[in-house]
């Protein structure tokens with residue numbers, strides 16, 4: 001049996017206490033061989049793992065210990081050993097080692113030449129049991145076979161190459177495993193995404209370094225997105241989860257190109273929508289400007305028109321009263337026609353003026369405490385004369401003890417008169433019209449009921465719009481311009497009330513509006529804020 005170099009061993013121990021500590025404390029198999037391959041020293045982990053006692057192995061040639069290595073593999077190990085003796089390190093060399101009981105272990109060997117007086121005297125062998133790790137890798141390969149996800153193993157270097165790709169790559173990207181195995185991933189990754197990938201790899205390297213230092217088996221999983229060139233040269237978006245697995249990185253990817261493209265389309269549409277929204281907003285501002293100009297124009301012109309109209313009416317009445325001299329019966333009739341039409345014209349101008357004031361928010365409201373009994377009686381008396389022309393009876397029904405309201409009396413009167421006027425207009429001869437008022441919770445509810453022709457359901461909202469009339473063109477036999485109800489609506493809204501109609505065609509209509517009992521503060525300012533004519537964009 002050849003002798004081993006005791007002197008060298010002693011030197012080793014004496015000079016490197018720390019190393020000894022590391023040597024014995026390591027969980028990896030560690031042994032020192034002399035230049036013949038004889039075992040000079042083996043650590044605890046090595047003994048524990050192999051099942052041999054120190055006596056059984058010390059001084060033996062490593063690869064000649066019976067049963068430990070397969071004979072046919074020995075030349076391979078010998079080559080590595082000789083190579084180390086020339087001064088080269090070997091890292092990550094895989095070999096199968098059987099323990100004393102005959103169980104095989106997959107070992108990742110590294111060998112280091114140790115010099116003494118500048119001459120290589122020993123070889124340090126470190127062996128890592130990677131059996132389990134390799135088993136897991138095998139499992140992944142197996143999973144890769146059956147999953148539609150793209151499973152790949154790449155080497156853990158700064159320029160990773162494929163070591164395994166699942167068959168699913170062919171279906172998704174057109175590559176057979178042999179198109180990719182051994183190639184660098186960067187041959188396929190979009191240059192822009194390469195940066196991110198490098199960043200990740202560097203992070204992995206630092207994690208790996210930490211792992212080596214601390215001995216902690218920290219698992220690192222990262223998600224990333226990148227473009228990968230398929231076999232026909234198109235870029236596909238991949239969403240990948242990467243796991244560090246020893247010397248390799250396991251990547252499980254999914255092709256998300258379709259989803260990405262759909263998202264791009266959505267973004268594009270959103271951008272387009274934003275643009276057109278901006279355009280609409282601009283147009284809206286312009287329209288509002290135009291509208292203001294129109295309202296101002298209307299209010300100025302109609303005001304200017306009313307002044308001469310009063311003079312005309314005044315002189316006409318003087319002529320009719322014959323204060324300016326006698327007139328013939330024929331002249332009187334002609335003057336009456338002129339006066340009637342002038343009054344109609346004046347009313348129309350008055351309505352246009354009201355509309356423009358409501359639209360521009362310049363209508364003046366003068367709230368005052370109002371006795372509703374008195375107000376409604378006055379209205380029915382005023383309206384009775386025109387009702388008489390059709391033999392229509394106006395009934396008034398006001399709940400006892402109805403509270404007083406703080407309202408612009410003139411304007412609310414205008415609303416009620418307009419409703420009664422319409423009721424007369426659309427009622428047959430000898431009909432009845434009911435005016436009612438009662439308290440309803442915090443409001444007073446007003447009603448004007450007729451038994452006329454009624455309003456079709458689909459028109460019941462529309463009639464409150466400016467210039468809207470149910471009858472159009474030739475059917476217009478009732479006169480009017482379709483402004484009365486929109487003015488009424490504006491006035492009621494300004495008082496914080498609501499106006500609507502309930503009607504059955506052929507049976508009649510009941511126009512209703514309510515006003516809050518609580519006096520409104522700051523009626524004009526509030527009024528300016530509401531959009532009475534629905535000019536603002538509705539959803």
Ligand code: ADP
Nearest residue numbers: 422423426463469470471480481482483484485
């Ligand atoms: P005008 O009466 O001057 O046409 P309004 O705004 O007061 O304008 O009314 C708008 C339209 O609503 C009328 O043209 C008519 O078609 C319908 N309408 C109003 N009141 C009644 C009613 N009491 N019965 C039936 N239809 C009515």
